Amino acid sequence: MYGAPCWVSLSTRDLPAAEEFYHAVLGWEWRVGKLGEQYRFASVNGVPVAGVSAVEAMGQTAVAWTPFFAVCSADETVARSQERGGTTAVGPISFPPGRAALLADRDGAVFGIWEGELVSGWEEWRRAAPVFVRLHTRHAFEAAIFYGEVLGWESAESGCCEVDYENEEVVLRSQGDVVARIHSGAVEAAPDPAIRPRWQIHFAVADVPACVRAARAHGGSAEYTGEGTEAAVLTDPDGARFFVSPRPAASPRPAA
Structure with a gap:
C-alpha cells in the first residue's frame, strides 16, 4: 500500500464549528488524541477516519482538505520531491508513532506524506470511510510522472500502487481498489x-x-456536480471544499 492515500486531514480556523458540521453531514464522532487540543480525530463506528487541525497548529496553511500518502521514508520522499521541482511547506516532523511532511507538487497542489504506523489499518480505514482522491492538474501525464517517482508508484517493491490510463485520466489502484485519479484541465x-x-x-x-x-442547514453550501451522477460538491462553514458521491453497492461474491 506504499504510495496510496492513507489519511485525509482538514485545516480549519474553527474546530468546534468543524466538529458540528461534519457530525451533521457525515455522522462523524470526535475525540482528542496524542497530538493535543489543536487536533481532533473523526471516527466512524470507533474507527479513526480523518483528522482536523486548527490552522495555527499547521503553520498557517490554507483552510482545505489534504490527502496523505503512505511512504517508507519521509526524508527520502521529501528529497525526491525537491529534486523534481516540488516544494516543502512543513516537515518532516515527528508525530509518534510516525513522521509527516506537507508538500506541494510542481504546479502547487498540496499533499501530505506519512511514514510509520497508520492511525487505523489501511483496509479498516477504507471500509469505515470509503474515500478516493482526485488531482485536478494542468497535465495529468506529467503529474503522474512526478508522483510516480516521488511516491514510488509502479515500483518493483511489494505493496506498491499500480497505474493505468483510462478515459484520459490516470488511475491509481492499490490492492485492486481505485484510490486516486489524476485529471487534466486545471489552470495554474x-x-x-x-x-x-x-x-x-x-x-x-x-x-x-x-x-x-x-450541509446547507449547518452553515455550509452544496451543489450537485452535474456529471450525470448524484455526486455533489460541499463547502463547510470555513470554506473547505469536498465531494460526496453514492456509496457503490457491494460486489456479489462468487458461489463456492
Whole structure:
C-alpha cells in the first residue's frame, strides 16, 4: 500500500464549528488524541477516519482538505520531491508513532506524506470511510510522472500502487481498489482557486441528498456536480471544499 492515500486531514480556523458540521453531514464522532487540543480525530463506528487541525497548529496553511500518502521514508520522499521541482511547506516532523511532511507538487497542489504506523489499518480505514482522491492538474501525464517517482508508484517493491490510463485520466489502484485519479484541465494562474491545480477529497456516502441538506442547514453550501451522477460538491462553514458521491453497492461474491 506504499504510495496510496492513507489519511485525509482538514485545516480549519474553527474546530468546534468543524466538529458540528461534519457530525451533521457525515455522522462523524470526535475525540482528542496524542497530538493535543489543536487536533481532533473523526471516527466512524470507533474507527479513526480523518483528522482536523486548527490552522495555527499547521503553520498557517490554507483552510482545505489534504490527502496523505503512505511512504517508507519521509526524508527520502521529501528529497525526491525537491529534486523534481516540488516544494516543502512543513516537515518532516515527528508525530509518534510516525513522521509527516506537507508538500506541494510542481504546479502547487498540496499533499501530505506519512511514514510509520497508520492511525487505523489501511483496509479498516477504507471500509469505515470509503474515500478516493482526485488531482485536478494542468497535465495529468506529467503529474503522474512526478508522483510516480516521488511516491514510488509502479515500483518493483511489494505493496506498491499500480497505474493505468483510462478515459484520459490516470488511475491509481492499490490492492485492486481505485484510490486516486489524476485529471487534466486545471489552470495554474486562474483567479478562482477552485480551478487551480489541487487535490480533491471524495467521500462515498449512503445518502447524498441528505448530506446536501445537512450541509446547507449547518452553515455550509452544496451543489450537485452535474456529471450525470448524484455526486455533489460541499463547502463547510470555513470554506473547505469536498465531494460526496453514492456509496457503490457491494460486489456479489462468487458461489463456492
